[in-house]
Amino acid sequence: MxxxxxxxxxxxxxxxxxxxxxxxxxxxxxxxxxxxxxxxxxxxxxxxxxxxxxxxxxxxxxxxxxxxxxxxxxxxxxxxxxxxxxxxxxxxxxxxxxxxxxxxxxxxxxxxxxxxxxxxxxxxxxxxxxxxxxxxxxxxxGTPDEGSGGVSGAGPRIVWGNVDKDGNVQSGSGNFLAEKVSNGRYKITFQRPFRNLPSATSNLTDDGWNLRDNSHIAVQENDHIIITTGDQAGGLNSRPFSFQVIGN
CATH class of the missing domain: 2.60.60.20 (PLAT/LH2 domain)
Structure with missing residues (x-):
């Protein structure tokens, strides 16, 4: 103290x-x-x-x-x-x-x-x-005093969402913009950049896709990520996906 x-x-x-x-x-x-x-x-x-x-x-x-x-x-x-x-x-x-x-x-x-x-x-x-x-x-x-109930610095921030194959947001945390850049390529822009490079994951959603269809984080920056989705043949193809980004 x-x-x-x-x-x-x-x-x-x-x-x-x-x-x-x-x-x-x-x-x-x-x-x-x-x-x-x-x-x-x-x-x-x-x-x-x-x-x-x-x-x-x-x-x-x-x-x-x-x-x-x-x-x-x-x-x-x-x-x-x-x-x-x-x-x-x-x-x-x-x-x-x-x-x-x-x-x-x-x-x-x-x-x-x-x-x-x-x-x-x-x-x-x-x-x-x-x-x-x-x-x-x-x-x-800064560091809170022990026993004061504070959390050191800013706690983790999470950005998450569900996006359809056309790039429309179906649900999410609300602090991002989604854009379909091209077939199978999507840009997620954070309303506020992370101070440090965040961690990001993505997955395909909905039934009906081949198990070899896929989703990747292609680009990961403090202010945005690029997500690519593809088909079982290994090419880019538009698919619905979910994503989660965590950092501070």
Whole structure:
């Protein structure tokens, strides 16, 4: 268990119309309490990236009262309580990303929501009184204190699906796109790339195929896989298949 002496909240406001806040409050919840994200300048403007520092080297308003050392928080608290960003305004704020680093350095702890890792329209979130006002974060870096109930780094992520011979998704985890590239060749693109090269498997599905028909992972990358399906003669041929990818 280590004292928390510094918290850095890096906040990206989206570059879309009306993304900025209307001088309403934004809060960071972590280690069992809330902090107000309020610097000495203009905050949460459209396309603005900011770092709010609490504790050592603080750059926020009311620094004395927004301090993880008063009362003294510890790293054991990080996994006992939820981490989140909360917005109180009715007019809305479009958040592109939020990454929180506790005790920056060799033994830092990082919290993020990786569903926002990207620039697509569905990788940002509007927070508003009638949309929902809170975005929860999870640990993506650092080692939890023993007995705190936390999981080291990001846990494994699974992408899975069932795809018919024409490339249409029949069911799945929803975080991928399927495309039939050519006869017997399919591309599965992950909504969010894996940090490390994942493990992938595939199998043919449905009755009626020869036992020598086959499915292979032909290409395996952090952001996509290529699956090939073939017939008993050894040539490419379109077949329905299932797949599963696991990694972090």
């Amino acid at each position: 280590t004292d928390i002496t510094k918290i850095v909240a890096k906040i990206w406001t989206a570059d879309v119309a009306e993304a900025q806040t209307k001088d309403n409050y934004v809060y960071l919840g972590i280690a069992g309490r809330e902090f107000v994200l309020d610097s000495t300048g203009s905050d949460f403007r459209r396309a603005q990236t900011q770092e709010f520092v609490f504790g050592e080297d603080s750059n926020v308003e009311e620094a004395e009262w927004n301090d993880p050392r008063t009362p003294q928080l510890t790293t054991a608290d990080l996994d006992r309580y939820p981490a989140y960003i909360r917005y109180t305004g009715g007019d809305g704020w479009c958040l592109e990303r939020a990454v929180i680093t506790v005790n920056p350095g060799a033994d830092e702890h990082v919290f993020d929501n990786e569903d926002l890792a990207g620039t697509a329209d569905n990788q940002r979130i509007w927070l508003r009184s009638d949309y929902g006002q809170t975005l929860h974060l999870r640990r993506t870096g």
